[in-house]
Amino acid sequence: MKVTYSWLKDFVNIKLTPRELAEKLTMAGLEVVSLEESAGDFIFEIEITSNRPDWLSILGVAREISSLTDSKLKAAKPQELGFKASGLKPVEISVADKKDCPFYSAMIIRNIKVASSPEWLKKRLGSLGCRSVNNIVDITNYILFELGQPLHAFDLDRLGQESINVRRGRLDEKIITIDGQQRILDHEILVIADKNKPVAIAGVMGGKETEVTEKTSNVLLESAVFNPILVRRSRQKLGLQSESAYRFERGVDLEIARTASLSALELIHTLAFGKPYAYKSLGAIKSAKSEIRLETAYISRILGVSIPVFKIKQILTGLGFIVKTRAKGILVVKPPSFRQDIKLQIDLIEEIARVYGYERIPLTLPAVKPHQNVSGNRDIVSGIRIILRGLGLQEAITYSLVDRSLLIKSGINKNTQPVEILNPLSKEQEVLRSTLLPSLVRTLAYNLDQQQEYVNIFEVANVFSDKNSSAQHQILSDELVHACVQEELSLGIALCGSKSLLIKQGLIKDEVTILHLKGILESLFNKLGVKVYDFKPQGDNQINIIVGQQEAGFMLKLDEQTLDSFDIKNKQVVLAEVNLSKLFKHINLERKFINIPKYPAITRDISLVIKDKFSVKELLAAIEPKGPSLLSLVKVVDYYQGKQIPSGFRGLTISCVYRAPDRTLTEEEVAPLHNSICALLEERFGIKLR
Numbered sequence: 001m002k003v004t005y006s007w008l009k010d011f012v013n014i015k016l017t018p019r020e021l022a023e024k025l026t027m028a029g030l031e032v033v034s035l036e037e038s039a040g041d042f043i044f045e046i047e048i049t050s051n052r053p054d055w056l057s058i059l060g061v062a063r064e065i066s067s068l069t070d071s072k073l074k075a076a077k078p079q080e081l082g083f084k085a086s087g088l089k090p091v092e093i094s095v096a097d098k099k100d101c102p103f104y105s106a107m108i109i110r111n112i113k114v115a116s117s118p119e120w121l122k123k124r125l126g127s128l129g130c131r132s133v134n135n136i137v138d139i140t141n142y143i144l145f146e147l148g149q150p151l152h153a154f155d156l157d158r159l160g161q162e163s164i165n166v167r168r169g170r171l172d173e174k175i176i177t178i179d180g181q182q183r184i185l186d187h188e189i190l191v192i193a194d195k196n197k198p199v200a201i202a203g204v205m206g207g208k209e210t211e212v213t214e215k216t217s218n219v220l221l222e223s224a225v226f227n228p229i230l231v232r233r234s235r236q237k238l239g240l241q242s243e244s245a246y247r248f249e250r251g252v253d254l255e256i257a258r259t260a261s262l263s264a265l266e267l268i269h270t271l272a273f274g275k276p277y278a279y280k281s282l283g284a285i286k287s288a289k290s291e292i293r294l295e296t297a298y299i300s301r302i303l304g305v306s307i308p309v310f311k312i313k314q315i316l317t318g319l320g321f322i323v324k325t326r327a328k329g330i331l332v333v334k335p336p337s338f339r340q341d342i343k344l345q346i347d348l349i350e351e352i353a354r355v356y357g358y359e360r361i362p363l364t365l366p367a368v369k370p371h372q373n374v375s376g377n378r379d380i381v382s383g384i385r386i387i388l389r390g391l392g393l394q395e396a397i398t399y400s401l402v403d404r405s406l407l408i409k410s411g412i413n414k415n416t417q418p419v420e421i422l423n424p425l426s427k428e429q430e431v432l433r434s435t436l437l438p439s440l441v442r443t444l445a446y447n448l449d450q451q452q453e454y455v456n457i458f459e460v461a462n463v464f465s466d467k468n469s470s471a472q473h474q475i476l477s478d479e480l481v482h483a484c485v486q487e488e489l490s491l492g493i494a495l496c497g498s499k500s501l502l503i504k505q506g507l508i509k510d511e512v513t514i515l516h517l518k519g520i521l522e523s524l525f526n527k528l529g530v531k532v533y534d535f536k537p538q539g540d541n542q543i544n545i546i547v548g549q550q551e552a553g554f555m556l557k558l559d560e561q562t563l564d565s566f567d568i569k570n571k572q573v574v575l576a577e578v579n580l581s582k583l584f585k586h587i588n589l590e591r592k593f594i595n596i597p598k599y600p601a602i603t604r605d606i607s608l609v610i611k612d613k614f615s616v617k618e619l620l621a622a623i624e625p626k627g628p629s630l631l632s633l634v635k636v637v638d639y640y641q642g643k644q645i646p647s648g649f650r651g652l653t654i655s656c657v658y659r660a661p662d663r664t665l666t667e668e669e670v671a672p673l674h675n676s677i678c679a680l681l682e683e684r685f686g687i688k689l690r
Contacts, residue, residue, distance in 0.1 A: 002128045005042040011062035011074050018042040028354050053250035054338040057148030067318030089278040092163035101166045103225040105281035110218045112274035136212045139267045149260035150244035154210045156218040160194035176208040189234045203231040203248035223261035253338040254287045287337040294331040305361050315355045388458050396457040398439035401429035409565040410438035417466040432464035436492030437575050444494045445566040454497035463490045489580040496573045517574045529588035553578035601659040604674045607690040633657040
């Protein structure tokens with residue numbers, strides 16, 4: 001939108017230079033994209049956001065300047081010209097639907113003299129890129145740019161009768177618009193019509209037949225408010241664009257519609273000698289706006305700066321708001337009719353901030369208080385899925401109903417009595433599954449059959465078991481399900497194949513083992529805050545998962561017979577199942593922030609050979625108590641079994657990280673502690689240092 005420096009000065013006393021004004025407007029949100037000097041005046045081109053239709057006028061921009069510069073705004077108050085609207089004859093107006101047209105006014109002005117506009121009017125319109133037509137049309141355009149209210153003047157003598165009907169168009173109804181093009185109408189297009197035909201497309205463009213020409217002597221002046229959505233649809237459907245439509249689409253001020261009509265009448269009387277003859281309006285002339293409670297303490301908390309109450313009132317009053325004090329620190333604000341975008345307290349704070357000046361608000365780092373919004377087990381399960389996907393696993397979804405033969409050939413949970421379905425739809429849906437693993441193994445086998453070298457899948461779903469293991473129940477109804485069947489949430493994981501890794505020595509194949517599975521579960525437990533857990537071997541192929549003091553699942557490696565039953569050849573399959581219902585009570589998602597260490601660490605490695613009967617957990621548990629003040633981390637960084645290691649032994653490399661919170665450690669401090677740890681391992685576990 002374009003505005004001129006001289007025109008703005010009609011409304012507000014501007015002491016800033018045009019360039020200073022352009023910068024101030026831009027900082028307040030009215031971005032001045034160009035400033036051009038022309039014929040002794042300056043033309044501002046301003047980028048107007050769609051939520052601020054009140055800026056689409058000289059008055060709207062002047063109001064902003066008034067608030068930004070603490071200058072008084074000269075209100076647009078047209079003269080009454082010695083008459084009152086109530087003293088005029090009524091015009092016949094009908095509006096078919098008030099939702100389409102909340103307000104409509106029509107004024108009949110007689111004995112006008114249509115001629116060329118005076119030079120000052122031509123110059124002002126020309127500076128905004130609007131060509132001059134004649135004094136009547138130019139006056140309606142002038143009011144549009146000055147007040148933001150579109151007007152339209154009809155040649156009264158070319159109307160069918162002195163009446164206006166605001167209605168929807170009829171199917172295949174036609175009108176020739178002022179651009180000379182014929183338009184085909186329908187029910188989605190709002191029109192202004194006389195008794196016989198449409199004479200304008202409401203809010204978009206007038207008709208050719210009733211346009212004002214040099215022969216016009218009487219006019220009907222329209223000032224209205226149309227439904228923004230309807231205007232936009234009409235314009236798009238007909239492929240039209242106009243200054244009026246641009247404003248109606250964004251919403252015009254209901255309360256300025258009558259003022260605009262009187263302002264136009266004043267100019268028509270002055271420039272064309274016209275006199276009012278009849279007037280009528282339909283609809284509300286005031287918009288209902290609710291009051292907003294504004295707390296000054298909340299303003300300070302949001303902006304990070306304390307603005308005096310008198311300054312807050314000054315800013316809002318300057319923008320046209322009505323501000324009253326209800327109590328100490330509490331204001332009640334009523335937005336003006338032209339501020340349709342203001343609905344909440346935070347909207348008012350934004351207005352205060354931009355007028356006060358963002359550059360006056362000190363730069364501060366926000367106080368970040370991270371916390372997790374976990375409302376229940378559903379959120380925890382979502383977190384488990386995210387963690388496992390982050391570890392590289394892919395989620396699978398399988399059926400709760402399975403065939404009995406699948407459970408039998410998997411050999412998993414042999415002692416659990418399955419729950420049968422009374423009338424299964426097929427053989428594949430005979431029983432409710434008591435474990436997720438058979439379905440995951442079948443899915444894994446299918447993927448291997450598709451030539452996938454590496455398969456890593458998981459599933460989180462319910463498993464079912466008979467509450468009375470001594471009897472076998474069949475599912476008859478929902479009530480019987482709850483009475484006889486125990487339902488628990490479970491996590492199943494299945495891994496198989498080998499990953500290709502590119503290292504410095506070349507491409508290697510890393511085949512998954514039960515240790516990979518153990519690492520996944522350890523990562524999951526650590527991220528969930530599970531502190532007490534253990535893995536206890538049971539037989540050659542199974543390891544029980546202990547959480548707290550309770551068995552909560554197991555890991556296993558499928559034997560050759562089971563692999564053959566699933567047609568898996570020359571592969572190792574490792575599985576894990578965790579009872580999430582038992583795991584939930586041990587999950588702790590609270591997190592404590594720890595500062596980054598200020599001082600460097602010293603790392604010492606211990607390469608050793610140890611008997612297989614000793615677990616790594618025992619080894620680490622023995623080391624950690626030796627140096628709680630300086631030993632910040634101990635972990636296994638290498639594991640080896642091969643020709644250089646005797647049978648029944650394994651080679652490990654343990655990394656010990658030493659750090660002090662208040663100083664840089666010296667070799668004299670670390671060496672004795674590290675030597676004592678080595679001596680402890682030799683004495684308790686009989687290790688041999690390498």
